[in-house]
Structures are given as C-alpha cells and as structure tokens.
Amino acid sequence: MKANYLTHDSIWSIPFKDYHSESLKSTITVRDAILCQAQSVGAATHLLHSWTLNGKFSIAKAYHWFRQAKPILVWAPALHHQFIIPSHRVLTTLALQPKLATLDNLTRKGIYIVNRCILCKSSLETYDHLFSTCSFTQKIWHGIHTWLALTDRSVNPVAELHWCTTRKRSRHWKNGWLKSSIAATSYQIWHERNSRIFQGLEHTEAQLLHLIRVNVCTRILHRVPSAVYEQAIQRLNFS
Template identity: 30%
Template sequence: MWQRLPTRDKLAGWGLNLPTNCLLCGTGSETSDHLFFSCNYSTEVWTSFFSQSSLSRPSVFPDVVDWVRTVTSSKKVKVIIKLIFQACIYFLWRERNSRLHSAMLKPSHVIQREIQLQIRARLLGLDWESYKALATRSASQSSYLTLWFEMFQPRKA
C-alpha cells in the first residue's frame, strides 16, 4: 500500500542497470500497478476469483484499496474479499521473486490453486471459531466457506 516494494522500475530509478520489463508477463514495465493489477498474468489470477460473482474489481491500486473497503455491507463477504486481495498480492509477489531468483515459472492456474487452498484453510478456521462461539447456528446464517463456494471458488470448465 505504501508503494515501497523494490519493483524493477524503482530499482532502475535508483541507478541500477537492469531491465524494467515485468517478470510475470515480460511485456509491460514492472511497476506495482502493472505487476499486481494490469499484467496479463495477474489479471488471469484476479479474474478467476471474480468471474462468477457480480463483483468486479478495479484495475489500479488506489481504487482497489477503496473498493475492498466499500464493495459490500456483508461482513463475511468483505472478509473473503480482503483475504483474496491479500493472498493475490502475496502469491503474485512470491511468484515474481521466484522468477527473479530461481527462474522457476509457475503457470497462473497453479498460483490460483495455491491461493484457493490458502483461503479455504483460513475460512475453515474462521467457521470453526464461529461455530465454537455460537452454541446453535442459525440456519439462515451462511458460513464463510458456503459464501466462498457460492461466490468466489472458480468452477471447473
């Protein structure tokens, strides 16, 4: 959020002689906005989580931050969106670093799967905490995982 990641455009601005192309797609200049939101690779990752819901995320960083805060009034959906946001940023940065330091490339569908597993594990923990806190669960109250599968889990083609 503070735009302090050492992306290639910043490193070049500090006087380092290195290419500024994006390590994920190879076409654009590696800025934070491009790397996380405009790059074809990252767009594939993001799109997979919002393709079946009526929600569509903005494509520039400052707008995404505001959108995450105000997209819905549902507390549980907002938690899921924040987890998607955090996980996508983390896994995309990790993939970028992996490509930089070890030249190991993962296709975007592998990153999507890793994010899905991470989020589902966290949502299961949140549901378990809610279950323990409530002696009886209302039938009308959806669990985090139910909302995840209804709104965000990519369906098999």
C-alpha cells in the same frame, strides 16, 4: 544546565560541542531545526508559545510540527481483518505504498537492471503494471473475481480495498473473504515474480489461483464463526 553550560550564553546562542551531554546535543539539534525554520530568535520564541495548550507546553503540537505529514491511506483499515494472513498483510501494505523493490524503483535508486516484466515478458516492470495491467496478473484477478462472484470489478488492489471499506456490510464474513483474497492475490503475484527471477520456477495461472484459494479458505474456516461455518464451506466451494 545553567551552572555548567548557560552561565554566559542562552539556549539560543550556545554552540554545539562534542563534550556536551547527549541530552544537550539533542536539545541544540532541535533548537537549530526551529531556528532554521523561524529565521530569528523572536520568531522561534513565538513558535514555542504556539505549542501551548491551556498554558502548558503540548508535546503533541510540537510533534505535529516536526513530523512530515503524509496523506491518509484510505485503504489501510481494510487490511486489518482477522481473515488476512499476517505475511499477506505486510506484503500488500508495502506493495500499495509502493515500497517494494520493483525494477523501476531500483532504477530510481541508481541500481540499473534491464527492466522487463518477468511475468508477461513484454513490458517494463512498474508497480501499476505488475499488480494491475500485466496480462498474466489480469488473468489471476479475473479468476479471483469469478470465484468471488464479482463482475465488472477493477483489477487495481487500492481501488478494491477502498471499495471494501465503503460497503454497507463491512463486518460480514463475505467482506472479510474479499479482503483476504485481495491480500493473498497481491502476495502471490509478488511471490511468483520473485520465484521466476531468483529460482527459475514458473507456475501457471491455474496453479496460482488454486494456491490463493487454499490459503484464503484455510484462514477463513479456522476463524469464521461456528454459526456460519457450513454456509462458508458451501459458498467457498472448499472441502
């Protein structure tokens, strides 16, 4: 490096050239990002010294400086449960951030489509509406709450998952039943929305509730401990 590139320049002044090696190009890119933030070589050098730990350079400190810190997702641990079907986990994670291609998200990206909820056909499709306030969605959530024997519960998936993480008996199989039901419901709401838009297929609330229960029960009964298997069958009302 010194013999070929830094004979007359320092790492702070060497210009970017197309013939440079990939490692040098990456180093210069990182250097420019530091200089842009620090505004001077002296300040950049001081910043580099702050990334040391016990006299040694700390990659972790540099990484935390470069990355964009994001808020902690308090509901995320609730989705890492063996009773949750993997595809339901992935979809629910995308839905709760929210990163799904809802019509309002598409509009923000410059894709203009007539925005109307395909489920209730009376409101704009937004994340909050689709998964919480839509009249069709609320009937699904209330049906699931009845099955779970829960009363006066929120129909907001984020609030529900956060509530799961604060329960005292978070490792009990019934808590896993609740988490699995939340993920399965979110998945089926999105799946029903897509079925109506792209395939012209509509299902009633009763049909979706039955499908959610079958998916959740099948998953639980394949993974629940044998000691509580009979209890689970009776409580789930599944045969």
